[in-house]
Amino acid sequence: MSILVDANTRLLVQGITGREGSFHTGQMVEYGTPVVAGVTPGGAGKTVAGVPVFDTVAEAVLTTGANTSIIYVPARFAPDAIYEAVDAGIALVICITEGIPVNDMVPAFAWVRQRGARLIGPNCPGLITPGQAKVGIMPGFIHAPGPIGLVSRSGTLTYEVVDSLTKVGLGQSTAVGIGGDPIIGTSFVDVLGLFEADPATEAIVMIGEIGGTDEEDAAAFIRDRVTKPVVGFIAGQSAPAGKRMGHAGAIISGGAGTAASKMDALTAAGVGVARTPSEVPALLRAAMSA
């Protein structure tokens, strides 16, 4: 078991003929991910890494039975790609694209929710169920199958933590990058709920960062609803207020969104909070044997 993606995933790639799309399609196919279709308007008839390309998502879904989509489309076209995927009946849409205007995501988020679909991202590395499906841009080889569920707002920082877990023999059930934008389709709380319900996940790592209050919401959810051990790390303990730290959503504003506030909330909820990523494996071992 795992969450969201596995060997039964039938993946469609939107923007498959672009530079990012074609490169990562090759990487995902190589990993063994079941990639069944690609979409580029005007690209029908081509193949990328052996994957057939269609003009529209609806056509691709009809022909291949795709049930999950990953979006590598430039920011100004990405909201349209999200609408197209959901409208074609795709239940799980992963948007890798960085730089989508916030005002485009406000209606997109509401619409995806209303249609009962799930969006992961935007501005995220995607997700991976090791050994089954890599749906994203992460390096596959640092992962290993195992009992740890991981959820993070970051990209390379997630790889850092995954790598440290794999090296000490703690494989992952699924690792989910939810994205660094102010509006993201799937929150910590959503993923924590999925991990809590997943029999293959024995413990959870959550990696947050400054900005917003999603980590505080997660802390409340963990306190009330999560029985599995959780370890956390919050990036940006040394970040100044009022400055955007790379990610559009990583900003302390009006005194809200500090690392200290998030770390305190998690600690109060019984989460083992690491001061550096390297402390995560030991804290996890301790929490799992407690």
Add this chain to the structure above:
Amino acid sequence: MNVHEYQAAEVLARYGIPTNEGIVVTDPEGAMEAARTLGGTVAIKAQVHSGGRGKAGGIKLAHSPEEASSAAGAILGLDIQGHVVSKVLVVPGVDIAREFYLGVILDRPNRRILVMASAEGGVDIEEVARDRPERIIRVLADPALGLQAYQARGMAFDLGLPSDKVNGFASIAAKLYRAYVDEDATLAEINPLILTGAGEWLALDSKMSFDDNALWRHDGIEAMRDPAEEDATELDARRAGISFVKLDGSIGCIVNGAGLAMATMDAVKLHGGDPANFLDVGGGASADQVAKAFELVTSDPNVRAILINIFGGITRGDIVAQGITEALGRVTVTAPIVVRLAGTNAEEGRAKLAEAGLTAVETMDEAAIQVVAAAGPN
């Protein structure tokens, strides 16, 4: 992207919001002239991208052109929270009967646009939110339909406005919401929004910020950028596709990925050092990007040692190492450098760096400890 008060007022005026129109000047003579043109009492207001202007002495009333000149002289050159005042806005004095707050902002937890109003105008709204949250009226706009007229009227009634003032307020709220959405703002705020003694609505002080990711569809907004208000190095970095934020410490950081860059700063801090900057060089960490990153970091005279932290994912560590040595061939760096390289082909990469005479380590903590030692005591 932030803009000045007078620029925000110009935007809001285009949406039909009554603003207190004034004249922007850069010297006391200009202020005198402006005061003469406007006549009567004027207010002289520092134009800087910073709050707390009033408390810092950046806003003064003047009852004559001579007073306007001396007030401008006192304000120009003031340092307000690190922003030096180089221009002032001269506006007509107004007869204030009541002050309100009206603002539009993204409500992140609700993933919707929030319109806020308060009968406590002209004061720090964050303070009101913290100490007297019940004094702020909040209305969420529907993501598809936007702010509805009944919602705006509801706010007016909740503010306790007399019935002949309700529609005027609702119209301004609707226009402010429209400006926020159409211009891709991240903040649109009028504080205070006033009722004059004659019973007219007037936006006395406006503030707007805009979504950097949407500037491509708003030529007019980009044109309002004031380079004097932005850190030159940060601007330079942005043009090269590098995220850079200047900090106060002595350890320069070059990292791939925003989250890892923050975690690297935290590790430096934890091990007794102080980061000189946040820098996300991008996923690929190519020789060009790394060379540019070296330039950015070494332009800061406080930097005494540099930590490069790269987690090679899709980009192989040996390629990254090659990029780093290539970059060092192009840019002169005298500060000691510690490189932490992990991920794909990291061992080969570290061997390459060692050959080039660089300190290359495997873990982030080790790298932080070494770079703090290399920088020496503060």
